Amino acid sequence: MSDTGDKKPLGLRAPGARPGSVKQSFSHGRTKNVVVETKSRKRVVAAPPPSAPAGTATRAAAILGDPARRPAGISDAELERRMKALAVARAREAEEAQRRAQEEAEREAERQRKLAELAQREAEEAARAEEARRKAEEEERRAAIAARKAAVQAAPAAPAAVEERRAGAAPSPSPRKTDRERMGRDLDKAARPARPGREGEERRGGKLTLAQALDAEGRQRSLAAMRRKQERARQKGAGQEPREKVVRDVQIPEAITVGELAQRMAERVADVIKALMRMGVMATQNQTIDADTAELIVEEFGHRVSRVSAADVEHAIDTVEDRPEDLRPRPPVITIMGHVDHGKTSLLDAIRKTNVVAGEAGGITQHIGAYQVTTDSGAVLTFLDTPGHAAFTSMRARGAQVTDIVVLVVAADDAVMPQTVEAISHAKAAGVPMIVAINKIDKPDADPNKVRTDLLQHEVVVEKMSGDVQDVEVSAKTGQGLDDLLEAIALQAEILELKANPDRAARGAVIEAKLDVGRGPVATVLVQNGTLRQGDVFVVGEKWGKVRALLNDRGERVTEAGPSVPVEVLGLNGTPEAGDTLDVVETEAQAREIADYRERLARETRAAAGAATTLEQLMARARADKDVAELPVVVKADVQGSAEAIVQALEKVGNDEVRVRVLHSGVGAITESDVGLAEASKAPVIGFNVRANAPARAAAGQKGVEIRYYSIIYDLVDDIRAAASGLLKDEVREKFIGYARILEVFKVSGVGRVAGCLVTEGVARKSAGVRLLRDNVVVHEGTLKTLQRFKDQVQEVQSGQECGMAFDNYDDIRQGDVIEIFERETVARAL
Structure with a gap:
């Protein structure tokens, strides 16, 4: 063995790395430890900042003490200033390095925390999967034991004896004991735990007896089936835990479709239909159910019920009261009213310096118009011109409802007329102040005092008659008094202190509506509050729309309209009714829902009005x-x-x-x-x-x-x-032409009873009708069969002459009766 000394052992590990291990998890609960290298991260640690002032002072002192080290041309003060700046820069760099190091440490800590959380979640999921797998195997083992118990109990003893005889073995002394032994062996074999990955061996292990071979119910499933079952159990256990059911507040109107109810509960439509079928209600997703049925369904699904009325859709319209600090002054709305041909439009033309009268058929106003005028003083006024014809009562009433001031135009040569009285009534009903403009003062027969006197009969007392209603004498033709009229309007507007909030959702009144070729439905709207802008979604009466364009009274396109500004609005889905209110809402869905509700309500109201009759009333109406x-x-x-x-x-x-x-x-x-x-x-x-x-x-x-x-x-x-x-029946009038008195009654063969008469008054004619009066009671009415004078048939007999008369189909005539002779004439009738 050689001496290595200070040499390091050979290896593939990189410098600075240290060994480590990672545990890997596989299917079927298998795990494996893998050796890995863990390399430490180099961390930058900022050095503590030096004591800048002390170090700077030391170096400055050394340099100042050694003139040879000082740069040329640098004074002591300059050198000291530079050294101070250098010290400040170094201190700033040290602080920046320390801040970056702290941020890096925080990021590293956050990353480690997330890694720890991820590892913990993976460990929990693996534990859940292992627990689910263990439970599935336990369930399968128990099922196998139960199946084998049933197979052993059901197996007969005869097949075993037959097998033993065929094998040449001696007969068993006790078949019952053999069965018990076999049952015990099977139970012991089933009770032994199965080894992982050896399912096939366990299934094929042991002796296959004749009873097991003949018993089809005791046979086990194939190995592939068992694996598929275990895989399903494992996937089910490894999946997410069942989420907690979300309980919702479900709003139920008076009637709702099945699909809409399912959508509000966030449930499947099929489940809702099944619940209805269990209740005995057969309905598809497009059919409507009542609120009570819907409430039962919602409660069955575990949600909370909130009953709402169909009218609650109107709550989408902003009805918040404006705060006083949000209100801004707005122009007054002035309505010109009066009798036909008293000069209303001409007066407005003189103020606007236009000629609207020329465009009206017959020289009379038949449309309500809205205009905005800027006076010489800079004041902005909004005028509404209403028709004066008797047929336009609704237009005048509508103009009075949306106005601030009514200018009552009365012709000085015609005084107060029926539509003047009607305009006064509309102004009083609307509760708006009135200014009387006595027009046509330039005519020779003008009598303004007569106008003031006639107004007294209708409780309109002008200032010149010691009242509080302003009156101005004007002439639309010459321009006389127009400045006085504008001044009176400005004074009245100042008294009213008209204000509105321009920073809210717009609300206005439809002055007029029409269907224009090429532009579609167009509504003339007078904005009363808020600001109407292009692109706003609105609902007006039973219609709704989105503002596609706004046109002012001169036909110019504008992007917005504030309070008291009349504009034409394009973009409706139908022609609204004049007098409807326009309200801006947030979404098209809200506008459509409100319009549908109003249309349905109007249709139901009309149907109820037509159906609210009894059978007797219907019969009486049919007869009438x-x-x-x-x-x-x-x-x-x-x-x-x-x-x-x-x-x-x-x-x-x-x-x-x-x-x-x-x-x-x-x-x-x-x-x-x-x-x-x-x-x-x-x-x-x-x-x-x-x-x-x-x-x-x-x-x-x-x-x-x-x-x-x-x-x-x-x-x-x-x-x-x-x-x-022309549909009226002609009127039939009777004209009495004479009277005759019966003097004698004769019986003539071939003719019957004939009365000998004396014409006492007028004339008797054969073509005329006759009535027979007895004691002033009419007993017969008909025509004459004969009229004779002596023995000749004549057409008429004058007063004072005698004659003979016979009636058609009537013979009951007596002496002393009076004959009334008359003629009928037809007169055409007219309404």
Whole structure:
């Protein structure tokens, strides 16, 4: 043996490495230790920072004490300054090195912690897998023992005796004892633990008796089957532990589909359908179940139930009250109201310096308009122009509801008229202040004092009559008094202190709505609160949409509209009703859900109103309708407000004998479906400021449907009234032309009883009708069979002359009876 001295033993280990071992785990519980090398990581440890001031002072003292070491041209002060700077730099570098070392140590500690956690998780998983494997093997061993017990007990003794006789052996002295011994051997063999990896040997070990060979139930499965079973058990044990069931709060409306209920519970639809079938309810995932059934299902799945009403979808609309510090001043909304042809639109044109009147058919306003005006003083005003015709009552009421100030326009030469009174009523009902503008002051017959006096009858007392309502004399034609009117409006707005919050979800009112070709449904909206922006999702009445574009009153495209700003909104899924409220919501799903709920509610309300009648009421209505003639019409208009006004005006046409029934009303062009509806009901189609498209015109020509176009509402109403008058029955009037008294009654052969009469008044004609009066009671009404004067047949007999009369099919005439002679005339009636 050689002496190695200080030499290190030869090996493949790298310098700085030390031996170690890692335990590897394999399937079937096998493990193996593997020798590895562990190399230590070089760690950088920062040296403690030197005492900078002391070292610097020492070196500075050495240099200062040795002038030969001092650089040339460096003074003592400069050298000291440089040395101080060098000391500061070195101290900073030392601190930085220490910080980096500390961060490196923290990262290394975090990495070691994660490695330890990972190793612990792997060890736990391996332990769980080993435990599952052990339990599976134990279960299999117990099952095998039980199977062998059953096989031994069921095996008969006869086959064993037969086997012994065939082998030439002596008969067993006690078959019962042989069976017990064999049973004991089998039980001992089954009780021995199986060696790992030797399942096949255990199965094939031992003697195969005739009883075991004949007993099919006692045979074991194949080795491959046993391995597959163990693998399944091992995978099941090594898998994740069953997660704890998540209990959810499930909101249940009044009706819900099975699929929606399963989605809210986060359960499989098939499981929900099975639960319903167990309850006796056969339903698919698209069928609707009631809230009580849904509650039972939710409770069966272990979730918490939260019953909600269908109306709760409205809670998505932001109804939070604004804080006073969030409110900002906003422009006033002024509505121009008054009687037709009193100069409302002309006055607004004079303020805006435009000419809207020229564009209105017949020179009257038939649409509600919204405009924004900036005065010379810089004030911004929003004006609403309403129609003055009697048919546009709803438009005027709608304008009064969304306004801040009402400007009542009264013509100085016409004074207070019916629609002026109606406008006063709307303003009082809305509770808004009023300013009276006495227009047409430039006319020679203008009498503003008469206007002020007439207003007193309707409890409107102007300032010049010692009241509190401002009145201004203006002329839309000459511009007189316009500045005074704007000043009065600004004063009234200042008193009201109008404010709104522009930094919240927008809310507004639909002034007008129409169906535009190329742009789709368009709504004129007056924003009342918040700011409406392009891209906002909103719900308006039974419709919803997303703002695709915003247009101001001059047709210019804008990106947002604040409080008191009128804009046209594009992007609706249908034409809303004028007067609906627009609310901005967060998502399209919320908007769609709210619109569907409102539409369903309106449909149910209409159905309930139609169904809330008894059988007797239906029979009475049917009898009443049988005596009433109807004129059906189909109405299409350019805007929703006009369609509403036309329908309301036509419903007022008629009496107890005839009436107008509007089959359908809508906005947009006349389509082929409108023509089909009119043809089925034998009704005309009325177009107000709209035309029929080409397919509709072709269909109307083929089916003989009349299409009538109008641009002025009172022409439309007059024509419909005339057409309805044609359905009235002609009035039959009686005109008494004479009286005669019976003096004598004769019996004439071939004629019957003939009355000898004296015409006491008027004239008697054969073609006229007669009534026989007895004691002033009508006993017969008919016609004359004969009228004779002496022996001649005559057509008439004058007063004071005698004649003979005989009645058709009536002979009961007596002396002293009075004959009343009359003629009938037919008079055409009109509404």
